[in-house]
Amino acid sequence: MKKRIITLIAATSVIMGLMSGCGKSGSSEPKNQLEAIKKAGEIKIAMEGTWAPWTYHDKNDKLVGYDVDVAKAVAKKLGVKAKFMEGEWDGLFAGLDSGRYDVVVNGVDVTPERSKKYDFTEPYAYIRTVIMVSSDNNDITSFKDLKGKTTANTISSVYAEDAEKNGAKVTGVDDLNQTIELLLQKRIDATLNSEVTYLDYTREHPDAKVKIAAYSDDANSIAIPVKKGETELRDAISDAIKELKDDGTLAKLSKKYFGADLTKHNK
Secondary structure (H helix, E strand, O other), X not given: OHHHHHHHHHHHHHHHHHHHHHHHHHHHOOOOHHHHHHHHOEEEEEEOOOEOOOEEEOOOOOEEOHHHHHHXXXXXXXXOEEEEEEOOHHHHHHHHXXXXXOEEOOOOEOOHHHHHHEEEOOOOEEEEEEEEEEOOOOOOOOHHHHOOOEEEEOOOOHHHHHHHHXXXXXXXXXXXXXXXXXXXXXXXXXXXXXHHHHHHHHHHOOOOOEEEEEEEEEEEEEOOEEEOOOHHHHHXXXXXXXXXXXXXXXXXXXXXXXXXXXXXXXX
């Protein structure tokens, strides 16, 4: 009888110990992705690494770019390290969906379709459509001035559609170099493209006699997507981005990589 009592007490102690252990383990489990990131001490960031000046490798094969520096600054605000994981564009969101990545930082446009599937942070850049003209062209200063003018773009592009909507006659071209050639030869009056494209071109061709004649009123917001429902992570990153805007860090980084401040919604 005594042996049974001792066995019962021992078994009860084991069960209580297990229950106590389970309780402690459960209480230490991260409640959300932000807590998981802070517990791990790192945030897994997906990007292509092949898209200058957003994310690319320099001559020493070091991963650099606007997105790289922004991601590092955000991670520092969160109190964790930035772990960069490179992949092809099509696989970045699949990795976010599966949990392989915590976020995607790769110049991602906020679109209605993407917003249905992901939560987006505060934008950290804004991209506008611009009208590019030759440096000595003062006839075009707004989108209304395109009426009756000639432009060049790839026919299937949204820029060609925008030009036609504003009354321009569009010439079909194969690429940007051909477009700029037509522009400099005065065979067209203007061309429409993204502000970043203009900045990229003039960075590579600093002596090119082209300029921006006008900016679109609307801008595409560039932000960081997180899994739907991870509001704590979204809000923490948004707060970090706001702080980086306020202290001038984002503007400084934008000027470093683009030669202009793309962090303001209004020009």
